[in-house]
Amino acid sequence: MPRRDDSKLLLAQFEALSTRVPILYMLLVINAVAVSMTHIGTAPLWLAAYLPVLMSILCIVRLLWWQTRRRVPVTPEAAYRYLRRTERLAGILTLGFASWAVGLYQYGDAYQQGQIAYFLVVTGISCIFCLMHLPSAALITTAITFSFMVVTFLFSGNAVFIATALSVAFLSVAFVSVILSYFDNFSGLVELTAALERKQEETEQLNEVNSRNALHDQLTGLANRRSFFQQLDGLIGSDPHRPPVVGLVDLDGFKPVNDIFGHAAGDFVLKEAAARFHALSQGEGSVARLGGDEFGFILPGCTSREDAAALGQAFCTTLREPFEIPGGSIRLSGSCGIAYPEDGAGTSEEIYERADFALYQMKSKRGGAVEFFSSDHQQLLKRRHAIDFALQAGDFSRELSLEFQPVITLDGGRLVGFEALARWNSSRLGPVSPNDFIPAAERTGIVSRMTAILLSQALDAMKLMPDHLRLAFNLSARDICDRETALALLVQIRQSGIDVSRLDLEITETALLSDFDTAAEVVRMLRSAGASISLDDFGTGFSSLSHVHRLEFDKIKIDKSFVLKCDRDERSMNIIRSVANLCHNLGIQSVAEGIETAEIRTALQASGVDLGQGYFFSRPQPLAAVLQGIAMEDGRAAADGARLAG
CATH class of the missing domain: 3.30.70.270 (Reverse transcriptase/Diguanylate cyclase domain)
Incomplete structure (x- = not known):
């Protein structure tokens, strides 16, 4: 009996039978006509002709029905009904043809009786192979045809027919085993095919999800x-x-x-x-x-x-x-x-x-x-492309240099050190502003190599300066957000032989925002090595107080955007006072950048700012000019000391 709960198997059985059953009906009609023709005149006409004609017509009708069904999709429920009907018709038709053949057996001679045996065997084998996808129908037809033949010929009294009956009896057992084994394989194949289809469907769904994810942002649902x-x-x-x-x-x-x-x-x-x-x-x-x-x-x-x-x-x-x-x-x-x-x-x-x-x-x-x-932007963009290209092809060891701007105590005017400022004189473009080439170096990923070259120059300059002077050096976001790069710079500093405590490493709030956790780790590592850490451009980034709280800076540099207008803008002045007070409370120094007039210096000094730098004191200068200035200052100090001693 068909399994009603297995829709895939039902449809597979129906599809297979729709190609095999018409062949079975065709074989039945052909064999029935052959037997009928040899028995006309021997057996009664109704038995020899009319009855097989009626059964043949029924077979032809069913053949045509199966042919038309092959072109029409069926549901599992309809397939179940058709298979059950096929079971019943298989039993009825097989019983009819077997009874008809046995009825003819008593009218013929030995040759005609042999034809009856052939008809029953061929009918049984045909039914077996054409109905194997519906084992219940195949078993019914096998049982009927072979039973009729075995019983008829076993009691025929003819030794040949008796031997044939016994052979068919044993053969029927083998056919039953083949039917069951084949159907197990068939149903297993259907189950495997269904599993593969489910897997393929899952894969397609997964591919669809992946394709959707590949084109959509998972967080917002927008296109990516x-x-x-x-x-x-x-x-x-x-x-x-x-x-x-x-x-x-x-x-x-x-x-x-x-x-x-x-x-x-x-x-x-x-x-x-x-x-x-x-x-x-x-x-x-x-x-x-x-x-x-x-x-x-x-x-x-x-x-x-x-x-x-x-x-x-x-x-x-x-x-x-x-x-x-x-x-x-x-x-x-x-x-x-x-x-x-x-x-x-x-x-x-x-x-x-x-x-x-x-x-x-x-x-x-x-x-x-x-x-x-705009068109103005287009010119700037062309300039940026030219800078990017020149950076890629530039010889930094020859084209990069440093200039040094003094850092002065606002209370007393004493020189405490310098800030090293990068300069690039490109062989292709000529002098390029740091505001242009440093962002370009970060964009093109060569800023760390540039930092290493400039730091080497800075360390060499420190060796030529008096030991009491400090040097401030700027690190980029990439320098402090990459542990390997920071370690390489630290090794470079230690191998130079200079006193690390003379070095002020400046970082910006923007650099901290790139990867705060890694930057904080690198800052702590540099401080533990002896270097001082300054927070540059304070007030232009975000969450400055949060960064000051979480990291132990040694200096805070007030951005020049506040300094330049502090003598005429009360809000800027209030911000500077607040930063100076914050630094005093934390026990660190405040540094003002961009001091250009005596009035600004006086206002900053009155606000409690400790250190300053800017054009009012000196423009950035090459190392040779700086060393000459230091020597002259030392010479004047020595002369003043000699006069006082005399």
Whole structure:
């Protein structure tokens, strides 16, 4: 009996039988016609002709039915019904043909009786092989045909027929074993095929998930960087003369969120920002998260400049709305850079770079607004590319140098040391500002090699300076966020033979934000080796007090943006006083950069700032000029001492 609970097996049985059963009916009709023709005139006409004709017609009807069913999909339930019907018909037809054949047996001669034996054996074997996918039907037909033959011929009194009957009896046992074994293999194959199909379906679902993940940001659900560039490439390829508008949005002030509120809060801010952006862009373009706190949007090439600016400003405005978390409220702002395709298309990378450069220019000025890439930006970008290329091809050992700016005590005017400032005189570009080539060195990944060359020059200069003078040297974010690089610099310092305690290593708050945990570990390692650590550009980064609290700095350098206007801006003056008081309370020194007038120096001295540097004291100078100045100062001091002694 078919297994009603196994739909896969039911459908497989029906499909297999739909090709085998028509063959069985065809064989039955052919053999029945052959037997009928040899017995006409010997047996009664109704037995020799009419009865086999009726059964043949029934077989032909069933043959045609199976032929039509092969082209029609069936359900497991329908397949079960058809298989059960096949079981019943197999028994009825086999019983009919076997009874008919045995009925003819008594009318023929030995040859005709032999034909009856042949008919029963062929019918039984045909039924077995054509119905093996439905073992219940195969067993029924085997039992009926072989039983009729064995019983009929076993009692025929003919030795040949009796021997044949006995052979068929034993053969039927083998056929039953074959039927059962074959069906076990068949059902096992169906089960294996079903398992493989399930596995393939699971694999396809997994591939679909992977494909979706490959094109979507898992945190926010927006398109990711890969999807962003795929869409951008597609739009450029479909209409090169009307490239899309590309904008980039950066979350100003996001980096400290993880440090202050934790990564869960940072993830919430990113997801909420993504939801706001998605809501604003509905019907106007697509938005993607490109990485970190940077988002990008793509608008059709037919978008007007005003509409692009309005959407970019809407993105910036929505970021000013507070992000409510259980521990409080987070307030941010956003900056936007847009590449508007006024000059035709470029590659997707070029368009992205223009938007990124416009974003960088906006953030470097004030942030919180929209900046379009312009012809002026294009010139700056060309300059940046030229610098990047020259850095890659430059000979740093010959082209890099240091200049030294004095650091003076504001109370007394005593020289305590110098700050080493990097200079690059490129053989291709000529003198390049540190504001240009240091960021370029960080972009191109060669800043650590540059640091090593400049540190070697700085250590050599310290050997020529008096032992009481200190030297401040700047480290980049890559220098302090990579343990191996920091260890290499420490080895370089120790091998130089200079007193490490004379060295002030300066790091910026921006460097700390790149990887605070690694940076903190490197800072502690450098301090334990004897070097002093200064926090540079204080007040321009984020979470400054948090960094001061978590790291033990020896000096804090007040950024010149506060110093330059402290004599006329009360707010800047108040900030400087606060920093000076903070340093005194922590027992460390405060240093002011950018002192250009006597009035600024006086105001800083009155505010309690300890040390200062700037054009008021001296511009940065080459080592030879510095050493000459030190010698002259030592000579004047010696002369003054001699006069006093005389």
